[in-house]
Amino acid sequence: MLGKLIVRRIGKKLIIGKIVEVEAYCKNDPASHAFRRRTNRNDVMFWEGGCLYVYFTYGMYFCANVVTGKEGSGEAVLIRAVEPLAGIEVMTKNRFSNLKSYNHQSLINLTNGPAKFCESFGISRKENGLDLLDSEIIIIEGETIPSKMVKRSSRIGIQQGLEKKWRFFVKDNTWVSK
């Protein structure tokens, strides 16, 4: 998924981001929402791959995954960061409703984390379950990232499953979260 473009259409406007940081989750994985059982909350994660699984967390944030497995398998890839390519103005409005002037830091701060990405793309409950091949949000081919530019580490913000190096990111990209 690294290097692919996530595109959101809002009316006539397009928001585009290049995916630069992701994490993988699956059913046999104590860090995963799919670990225990299929519930109303994680149901979309068990759908056939190609749709968007959005969840609400910490009482105020949303995060988005691309579902990647067969129906029932419970596999998904969390989008942790994207590089903004188009629709900066809309993203800025979504994220900082009263920001007057852009600067370097505000551009980075737009999408350098999973909940920041969702906020700038306007992704919340309504987008849960969307078909990424044919809806207002799609994923298309983008840049091919050379394998030597792909780095991996433990996943962020979890307690179990730290031995799995399932976080993947583009080396030296500015938008990769800290």
Add this chain to the structure above:
DNA sequence: ACCATGATCCGCT
């Protein structure tokens, strides 16, 4: 019913 927790972010120190 109850309650601890969380795939986070932000502001302050």
Add this chain to the structure above:
DNA sequence: GCGGATCATGGTT
């Protein structure tokens, strides 16, 4: 580096 915000979820009682 640390704690607070803020609440849906799900495991436990």
